[in-house]
Amino acid sequence: MRPLRVAIFASGTGSNALALINKAQTLSGALEISFVLSDKAMAPVLKKAQEMSVRTYLVEKKLDRHNHEQEILKLLREHRIDWIFLAGYMRLLSGSFLRQFSSWHEGASQIVNIHPSLLPAYPGAEAIARAHQDRASQTGVTVHFVDEGMDTGEIIIQEALNLPSEAPLSDWVDAIHRLEHRMYSNFLESLSLGKPRTFYFEENP
Numbered sequence: 001m002r003p004l005r006v007a008i009f010a011s012g013t014g015s016n017a018l019a020l021i022n023k024a025q026t027l028s029g030a031l032e033i034s035f036v037l038s039d040k041a042m043a044p045v046l047k048k049a050q051e052m053s054v055r056t057y058l059v060e061k062k063l064d065r066h067n068h069e070q071e072i073l074k075l076l077r078e079h080r081i082d083w084i085f086l087a088g089y090m091r092l093l094s095g096s097f098l099r100q101f102s103s104w105h106e107g108a109s110q111i112v113n114i115h116p117s118l119l120p121a122y123p124g125a126e127a128i129a130r131a132h133q134d135r136a137s138q139t140g141v142t143v144h145f146v147d148e149g150m151d152t153g154e155i156i157i158q159e160a161l162n163l164p165s166e167a168p169l170s171d172w173v174d175a176i177h178r179l180e181h182r183m184y185s186n187f188l189e190s191l192s193l194g195k196p197r198t199f200y201f202e203e204n205p
């Protein structure tokens with residue numbers, strides 16, 4: 001069996017991408033991070049991935065959404081990618097993108113996202129800051145399959161955290177990011193062990 005091939009999409013800092021890259025390097029060849037893709041030229045994740053010897057692509061949205069997604073699909077096909085991990089990728093994927101990608105995997109949904117809240121609470125940007133501002137009694141992290149909506153796909157794993165409402169926002173951010181890194185890298189590891197099952201990239205003749 002060949003190694004699973006994973007692409008990471010990220011628009012920003014890249015701490016989750018880095019946690020995934022580090023975990024993949026411990027999985028003794030069962031899984032590889034084939035590339036990190038960003039839509040933002042200034043995203044620190046690009047340099048961080050390069051420093052870890054991971055190939056990177058910058059695919060900016062210069063024209064319309066369709067052209068942008070076609071460029072990305074071309075890369076996914078060239079690299080025969082099995083799974084996409086969104087890690088702070090601040091862009092929605094269209095239904096036609098999702099359908100094309102799943103057609104290469106026997107119709108299976110093999111795109112996941114991580115989000116810093118207990119979805120369906122606080123979808124969208126600045127989730128941690130909004131929960132902190134509301135003094136939410138409980139927060140947490142969700143890993144879910146990706147659909148066309150904003151942080152709306154089927155939930156795979158969720159872990160709750162109780163953080164003191166009087167603690168500064170920076171403490172909340174640190175604690176939630178630590179939990180994200182652990183949950184996302186554990187999920188990556190479980191893929192390498194066959195859970196959930198992977199439908200390997202295959203182009204229909």
Ligand code: GAR
Binds near residue numbers: 010015017123124180
């Ligand atoms: C992470 O907290 C991730 O959960 C969030 O963006 C941050 C990226 O941080 N994603 C979303 O809000 C998706 N709606 P990172 O660049 O350090 O991994």
